[in-house]
Amino acid sequence: xxxxxxxxxxxxxxxxxxxxxxxxxxxxxxxxxxxxxxxxxxxxxxxxxxxxxxxxxxxxxxxxxxxxxxxxxxxxxxxxxxxxxxxxxxxxxxxxxxxxxxxxxxxxxxxxxxxxxxxxxxxxxxxxxxxxxxxxxxxxxxxxxxxxxxxxxxxxxxxxxxxxxxxxxxxxxxxxxxxxxxxxxxxxxxxxxxxxxxxxxxxxxxxxxxxxxxxxxxxxxxxxxxxxxxxxxxxxxxxxxxxxxxxxxxxxxxxxxxxxxxx
Amino acid sequence: xxxxxxxxxxxxxxxxxxxxxxxxxxxxxxxxxxxxxxxxxxxxxxxxxxxxxxxxxxxxxxxxxxxxxxxxxxxxxxxxxxxxxxxxxxxxxxxxxxxxxxxxxxxxxxxxxxxxxxxxxxxxxxxxxxxxxxxxxxxxxxxxxxxxxxxxxxxxxxxxxxxxxxxxxxxxxxxxxxxxxxxxxxxxxxxxxxxxxxxxxxxxxxxxxxxxxxxxxxxxxxxxxxxxxxxxxxxxxxxxxxxxxxxxxxxxxxxxxxxxxxxxxxxxxxxxxxxx
Numbered sequence: 001x002x003x004x005x006x007x008x009x010x011x012x013x014x015x016x017x018x019x020x021x022x023x024x025x026x027x028x029x030x031x032x033x034x035x036x037x038x039x040x041x042x043x044x045x046x047x048x049x050x051x052x053x054x055x056x057x058x059x060x061x062x063x064x065x066x067x068x069x070x071x072x073x074x075x076x077x078x079x080x081x082x083x084x085x086x087x088x089x090x091x092x093x094x095x096x097x098x099x100x101x102x103x104x105x106x107x108x109x110x111x112x113x114x115x116x117x118x119x120x121x122x123x124x125x126x127x128x129x130x131x132x133x134x135x136x137x138x139x140x141x142x143x144x145x146x147x148x149x150x151x152x153x154x155x156x157x158x159x160x161x162x163x164x165x166x167x168x169x170x171x172x173x174x175x176x177x178x179x180x181x182x183x184x185x186x187x188x189x190x191x192x193x194x195x196x197x198x199x200x201x202x203x204x205x206x207x208x209x210x211x212x213x214x215x216x217x218x219x220x221x222x223x224x225x226x227x228x229x230x231x232x233x234x235x236x237x238x239x240x241x242x243x244x245x246x247x248x249x250x251x252x253x254x255x256x257x258x259x260x261x262x263x
Numbered sequence: 264x265x266x267x268x269x270x271x272x273x274x275x276x277x278x279x280x281x282x283x284x285x286x287x288x289x290x291x292x293x294x295x296x297x298x299x300x301x302x303x304x305x306x307x308x309x310x311x312x313x314x315x316x317x318x319x320x321x322x323x324x325x326x327x328x329x330x331x332x333x334x335x336x337x338x339x340x341x342x343x344x345x346x347x348x349x350x351x352x353x354x355x356x357x358x359x360x361x362x363x364x365x366x367x368x369x370x371x372x373x374x375x376x377x378x379x380x381x382x383x384x385x386x387x388x389x390x391x392x393x394x395x396x397x398x399x400x401x402x403x404x405x406x407x408x409x410x411x412x413x414x415x416x417x418x419x420x421x422x423x424x425x426x427x428x429x430x431x432x433x434x435x436x437x438x439x440x441x442x443x444x445x446x447x448x449x450x451x452x453x454x455x456x457x458x459x460x461x462x463x464x465x466x467x468x469x470x471x472x473x474x475x476x477x478x479x480x481x482x483x484x485x486x487x488x489x490x491x492x493x494x495x496x497x498x499x500x501x502x503x504x505x506x507x508x509x510x511x512x513x514x515x516x517x518x519x520x521x522x523x524x525x526x527x528x529x530x531x532x533x534x535x536x537x538x539x
């Protein structure tokens with residue numbers, strides 16, 4: 001068996017493609033998108049809590065972020081995905097699939113909380129002050145002025161997180177999925193084990209890249225458009241150096257919060 | 264086009280012309296402003312170990328234009344920011360129209376919606392159009408409907424000569440235009456007091472005049488204004504009273520002509536010799 005045959009056996013790849021596209025791809029997308037939506041909600045709440053003046057909000061938020069960012073994803077998936085039903089949190093019945101989404105969401109939420117926090121804190125203090133000076137209560141100023149800009153600032157970082165979550169979704173099969181619940185990696189792995197050939201895994205890998213690579217470019221494009229049309233270039237610096245704020249020149253890319261290496 | 268002349272016209276060398284004589288018809292200030300009164304009593308402000316304000320007493324009459332000058336670090340911006348409680352005083356009281364706004368019971372949002380503030384760094388909301396910048400507080404704070412809010416906003420934008428930029432984004436405007444939008448945004452709330460915090464300091468020199476013209480017209484319309492500025496020419500022409508601060512205290516105050524031509528204190532003489 002030569003190398004080409006091990007990795008790129010055309011028959012093996014075409015044989016697994018229908019399963020990958022019809023079963024694996026939808027499941028991977030449901031897991032990742034569901035986790036991102038839920039994780040973003042968790043993330044924004046935790047981000048606001050972690051910036052709160054009240055310790056009763058701030059401390060639990062910090063603990064949550066520290067724990068879930070500090071643990072290996074595979075360990076968290078086992079602990080939460082199996083632990084929650086064992087603890088009696090059986091809101092989703094016996095199916096392990098929703099627990100997979102929930103676990104991925106809670107992991108993503110910890111990272112997203114830090115992303116939102118950095119995006120909001122990077123805004124010049126003058127934005128909040130101007131809103132308050134117009135008579136807006138704090139909550140309204142956050143909702144209308146600060147948070148929308150914070151989200152725009154962190155779009156690239158959120159994409160990174162989405163890509164990370166897509167990849168993390170390859171681990172939730174450990175919770176035990178039915179045949180129709182299998183996502184891309186599990187389908188590739190099953191086929192690779194049956195045939196002793198790695199080509200199905202290569203096919204699964206290609207499917208991941210088909211999702212993740214265009215995503216990066218789409219969001220980079222959106223980010224550029226936001227910046228040229230909608231944001232003064234020194235909005236990120238927070239300096240009062242407004243003299244060079246004249247036209248809509250393209251901004252220097254805002255400092256992206258550094259994503260910690262995973263696993 | 265009624266002009267309220269509530270201001271005690273005692274001090275300046277300037278003659279108050281009716282607004283229709285203004286050089287630019289488009290940049291007239293809104294008619295019939297309500298003018299509020301502000302009193303500051305025994306204000307102290309401490310940032311950590313540093314005492315920035317060391318006992319300030321100041322009273323601003325309805326319709327009066329007060330310019331605060333002084334070296335950087337003298338506490339003039341802090342004093343201005345205390346007037347709408349963007350800073351909280353360590354001691355002392357701020358009273359607006361008989362209401363003690365430094366009291367914990369005060370609904371500060373309601374007080375702020377009656378005061379306009381314009382910042383050195385403009386602080387327009389970059390994710391909104393110019394029109395949305397001006398209407399957002401009308402709609403969300405005053406709960407005025409969209410149509411009526413748009414109408415008010417376009418009038419105020421016309422006052423500052425920028426009606427045609429309503430659909431632009433702030434980033435597409437020059438610094439001077441952004442600052443005029445910021446003034447229109449504050450005026451849209453129909454304030455009785457306007458606070459200006461070094462509003463031309465971040466502007467290219469050729470853009471300063473447009474902003475000062477808008478402020479001059481506003482002063483002529485009878486608005487109560489507190490202006491922290493380095494523009495001595497503006498202070499001399501437009502102010503009813505000039506307050507000179509240094510080291511956290513008011514060193515000297517009076518009519519612009521007196522203050523600029525006959526400074527009594529050594530500190531003011533030294534300051535003027537450096538800036539004029």
